[in-house]
Amino acid sequence: MKQTENKIRSKIEQLRTEVEDFVNFFQQRLDYDQMVYELWNANDILGHITFWHESFASNIFDLGNGNTPRPIKGPLSEVNILSVETTKNVSIPKFIERLKSAQIVIEKFIFIKSIKHIPYKKGSRDYSREKHLEIVSSHKIQKKRQLKPNDVLPQQYCLIILSRK
Structure with a gap:
């Protein structure tokens, strides 16, 4: 067990x-509106990551408090679209605050041994x-890795297409 x-x-x-690392990257005053994918910019990626991190935090919080978790429902492709659509108007400082808050919750509950399994998404194991x-x-x-060209300089994130504002 140990x-x-x-x-x-x-x-x-x-x-x-x-x-x-995500927090540090998004505090650099880069142009986060530049497109990374066909439909997502760097800010959308932060929204997506925050959305899923909050989902994990919510599920482990519920389990840690003896409640039934409420995992995200729907096909992964639709949930990923939702992860961006529902976070489109969130500021980077607010994302950072939410990401850090979710991390605190995860760290608080992850060592509870009675939590054997954590749901990921409804319909998934x-x-x-x-x-x-x-x-x-x-x-x-x-x-x-999609936000930086290589792992050689881990503290110097930048998309080749991102430029200083």
């Missing part, structure tokens, strides 16, 4: 680093605490 808790501790530290942290970190790493 081995599992040590793995969770390591994974939560990795996730904390990923969140801090639930994941162990360790596996859920792994998936969430991996998602952030993937999105982060």
Whole structure:
């Protein structure tokens, strides 16, 4: 059991680093309205990441308080569209605040041993605490790589198309 808790501790530290990296990137005064995908700009990616991080936080909060979690419903493609549409008018400082708040909730509840599995999305399988942290970190790493040209200079995020305002 101690081995599992040590793995969770390591994974939560990795996730904390990923969140801090996103926060640092979005505090650089770049042009976040530049398109990264055909339909998403850098700000949309932050909305998407925040949306999913809050979902994780909400589910683990409910479980930690003995309540039934309410995971996101719908096909992944529709939920991802919703993740951007519902966050279009949110400011970057507000996103950062929300992302940090969700991280605090996750860190508060992730070590509760009675939480065996955490739902990801309605219709999807639930994941162990360790596996859920792994998936969430991996998602952030993937999105982060789309916002910077390489991993050589981890503190110098920038899309090739992003420029200083």
